[in-house]
Amino acid sequence: MNLMRYLLFLGLLMPCGTLLAQPGTDEQLAAQYFQQGDFEKAILYYEQLYKRQPNDYYYEQLFKSYVGISDLASAEKLVREQMKKRGDDPRFTIDLGSLYRMAGQQDKANKEFEKALKAMRPDANSVRQTANHFTRVNEADMALQAYERGQKLLRDGQQFHYEIANIHAMKGDVPKMVSAYMDLIGNNPAYLQSVQNSLTRYMDLGIPDGRSEILRTELLRRIQRDPQNIVYPELLIWMYIQQKDLNSAFVQSRALDKRLDEGGTRMMDLAAIALANDDHTTAFKCYDYVLALGRNDANYIRARIGSVQTRFDQLTAQHDPAMADLLDLDQRSANTLSELGINKGTIELLRDRAHLKAFHLDQAPQAIALLEEGLATPALDNKTKAQLKLDLGDIHMLTGAIWEASLLFSQVDLDMKYDLLGHEARLRNAKVSFYAGDFLWAQSQLDVLKSSTSKLIANDAMELSLRITDNLGVDSNSVPLSLFARAELLRIRTRYDEALVVLDSLNAEFPMHTIGDDVLYERYRIAMARGRYTEAAGHLEKLLEQYPLDILVDNALLDLGKLYEEQLKDPEKAKACYERLLFEQTGSIFVPEARERFRKLRGDGQGNPTESEKFFHQGHP
Numbered sequence: 104m105n106l107m108r109y110l111l112f113l114g115l116l117m118p119c120g121t122l123l124a125q126p127g128t129d130e131q132l133a134a135q136y137f138q139q140g141d142f143e144k145a146i147l148y149y150e151q152l153y154k155r156q157p158n159d160y161y162y163e164q165l166f167k168s169y170v171g172i173s174d175l176a177s178a179e180k181l182v183r184e185q186m187k188k189r190g191d192d193p194r195f196t197i198d199l200g201s202l203y204r205m206a207g208q209q210d211k212a213n214k215e216f217e218k219a220l221k222a223m224r225p226d227a228n229s230v231r232q233t234a235n236h237f238t239r240v241n242e243a244d245m246a247l248q249a250y251e252r253g254q255k256l257l258r259d260g261q262q263f264h265y266e267i268a269n270i271h272a273m274k275g276d277v278p279k280m281v282s283a284y285m286d287l288i289g290n291n292p293a294y295l296q297s298v299q300n301s302l303t304r305y306m307d308l309g310i311p312d313g314r315s316e317i318l319r320t321e322l323l324r325r326i327q328r329d330p331q332n333i334v335y336p337e338l339l340i341w342m343y344i345q346q347k348d349l350n351s352a353f354v355q356s357r358a359l360d361k362r363l364d365e366g367g368t369r370m371m372d373l374a375a376i377a378l379a380n381d382d383h384t385t386a387f388k389c390y391d392y393v394l395a396l397g398r399n400d401a402n403y404i405r406a407r408i409g410s411v412q413t414r415f416d417q418l419t420a421q422h423d424p425a426m427a428d429l430l431d432l433d434q435r436s437a438n439t440l441s442e443l444g445i446n447k448g449t450i451e452l453l454r455d456r457a458h459l460k461a462f463h464l465d466q467a468p469q470a471i472a473l474l475e476e477g478l479a480t481p482a483l484d485n486k487t488k489a490q491l492k493l494d495l496g497d498i499h500m501l502t503g504a505i506w507e508a509s510l511l512f513s514q515v516d517l518d519m520k521y522d523l524l525g526h527e528a529r530l531r532n533a534k535v536s537f538y539a540g541d542f543l544w545a546q547s548q549l550d551v552l553k554s555s556t557s558k559l560i561a562n563d564a565m566e567l568s569l570r571i572t573d574n575l576g577v578d579s580n581s582v583p584l585s586l587f588a589r590a591e592l593l594r595i596r597t598r599y600d601e602a603l604v605v606l607d608s609l610n611a612e613f614p615m616h617t618i619g620d621d622v623l624y625e626r627y628r629i630a631m632a633r634g635r636y637t638e639a640a641g642h643l644e645k646l647l648e649q650y651p652l653d654i655l656v657d658n659a660l661l662d663l664g665k666l667y668e669e670q671l672k673d674p675e676k677a678k679a680c681y682e683r684l685l686f687e688q689t690g691s692i693f694v695p696e697a698r699e700r701f702r703k704l705r706g707d708g709q710g711n712p713t714e715s716e717k718f719f720h721q722g723h724p
């Protein structure tokens with residue numbers, strides 16, 4: 104019986120508990136009406152909330168709601184009630200002044216604003232509090248006055264440069280904003296990163312215009328006026344890098360490196376930035392500067408290697424580099440490896456030289472010997488060994504020794520089972536089976552790779568698996584797929600004419616076969632390898648026209664967009680390709696890259712700009 108009474112008692116309490124559990128309902132409704140701009144309904148709730156708990160938040164919301172319906176009398180009454188309770192708080196004096204301003208009584212408004220300024224105490228918090236309240240009611244000029252008076256009030260010399268600069272930014276006054284930021288870092292270099300962030304927020308330094316010229320001119324003036332302060336050349340170098348004017352960045356960096364006796368460290372950093380922007384000329388200048396220092400230290404060794412690797416990147420990016428240049432690069436690589444020895448630090452250089460010999464100088468046996476020498480290097484980590492074996496397997500593929508390649512890929516797959524290198528090795532091994540005509544075995548390997556943590560590997564596995572499924576045929580006629588596999592292997596071995604002959608025969612023998620889209624994409628790859636960009640675009644356009652539902656459509660759209668953007672210099676057609684990919688291929692892994700490229704071509708900024716940022720980005724001085 105006692106148990107029954109206890110349960111009945113709990114049951115009676117539950118409705119009360121439910122009611123008591125909803126204290127935030129009024130606040131939620133008030134906030135909802137406020138956000139919708141229905142201030143009259145918001146007032147009904149905020150008046151009750153403020154009456155129960157007269158805190159700053161409810162005051163602020165109620166004040167804004169009154170202003171929202173132009174009920175300035177109620178807003179003034181609210182303000183004066185607070186002034187009686189907390190007369191020393193500048194918030195209410197400033198709010199009263201803002202109400203007078205809204206009512207067109209500017210003289211009264213100025214008197215209240217002056218009261219707030221005079222009430223400031225000689226401490227930084229009081230000054231900031233007053234200035235922030237002025238900013239809150241859109242009185243930027245009064246906020247500036249607060250900081251300027253604060254500078255005179257404080258005895259510790261605090262200047263409020265950062266706050267003043269931000270207010271000038273809000274007003275769109277670029278020269279005064281820049282000057283204030285320069286004053287700030289001149290007095291306190293620790294603010295350099297904050298100033299860089301602010302300049303990036305308020306100015307698009309990637310676009311040379313009057314605003315960036317104001318910054319450059321002011322920096323040069325400061326450097327001349329205060330040559331001992333290195334923060335100004337530091338900021339100037341940063342600005343040049345943002346503008347991708349890396350040659351000017353080099354000139355300033357070289358001067359600073361000499362002045363501070365940094366031994367080339369700064370120049371090595373700039374070389375890395377130059378390489379990331381495909382500016383090989385500036386990278387070479389940086390490396391040559393470090394090498395000219397003649398120091399046998401880490402920077403010297405990195406510069407020796409970097410210079411050769413930069414030349415490798417520069418030449419191998421060309422579709423038809425001069426043989427004399429390739430031979431010269433091979434000799435430079437040999438000399439550098441001879442001087443520095445083959446070790447962990449030079450193994451990447453060795454890999455580059457092997458690639459050069461195999462794929463550009465037709466010296467596959469020498470390339471294989473180099474990689475085997477690299478594998479014999481003591482103290483190599485497993486990952487580096489795996490990369491060398493993958494390179495070795497690729498060269499065996501190049502020579503047609505596909506089973507030698509398969510053996511190496513299998514070793515990497517076993518040794519690096521849970522690493523992405525292992526997944527890459529399994530993918531390459533599946534391709535070996537594909538080229539050998541063992542399609543079912545290749546597909547069994549590819550099915551495992553579809554769940555790879557690497558989206559690119561998973562996507563490549565999915566594409567090859569579907570190619571086998573779609574083109575093997577219900578009658579298991581593997582001839583068309585075998586011909587295609589032979590053509591692709593010939594293309595990998597850079598035997599382009601032979602590959603095209605095989606593709607032509609495939610089209611002639613099987614003109615209506617489903618593999619036609621893959622044939623067009625293979626022709627595109629060959630044309631790209633030869634630098635025939637208009638022809639390459641034609642193959643992709645034909646693929647999109649004839650096979651609009653195929654799995655290769657997203658690849659074709661991205662590749663065609665990049666072709667128009669980078670090689671054919673037709674940004675409008677590039678945008679059309681990216682836009683089509685975004686709307687028609689929403690599940691593609693290429694969507695993020697297409698979106699970024701589309702926004703860049705359209706001229707979008709980063710993120711959602713504030714009103715002041717919009718002002719700056721519209722090109723106002």
